Amino acid sequence: MPNISLADLVIQIPTLLLALTLHEYAHGYVAYRFGDPTAKAAGRLTLNPLKHIDPIGTLAFVLIKIGWAKPVPVNPAYFRNPRQDMIWVALAGPATNLLLAVASAALFKLLVGALPYLPNVQIVAAIIIPLSKMLLASVWINLLLCVFNLIPIPPLDGGRIVTGMLPENLARGYASLERYGFILILVLAYFGLFSVILPIINAVRSLLLA
16 A cells, blocks of 8 residues: 555545546536436436545545546437447546646646745645645546546446447447456556556646646
8 A cells, every 4th residue: 555644635535536526427417418317317417526436436546546436327328329429428527537637737837827926924835735736636636537537448438439439230349348347457457557548647747737
């Protein structure tokens, strides 16, 4: 288990919960706009993180820096064009995380730029320092969620996007991989999955904070 201080958790856990909540809300909202009331009927079309939190997913973030929420229920049978509409529903979550990362980076740079003009008093430092750390954590966490979820393995969002883009006969076979998805991710992680996605995350992070 990595050495994580209480101060780190105070900064990172709220940031993670916000990122996961907006990720899942985006899925449910886009599905609702396409005619699917399932998430709303289940009480998941909400910004209340308690409705989305997965205790194991949150604990996993503390232990291994990868977390997840309870997936929002979606029923493509309500969609006019189920396969095409599902692409947009799947894309909504990672796109939301990317937008949050961009917004967090912009606010961080704005905050840093404003520092010379702020009064040099203790209360300002007590607010600015934790806020800046939270914004930096938000950039990292949201990019991680965006890139990780775009891995093209069902049931990750990337897998659902690929399923929607494939010809129907191939899509059925590809979607059937969902039952083995968690195992596939574990196998890929063992063989260096994060050595592939971390450079992508770091490159985008550096670009946003430049």
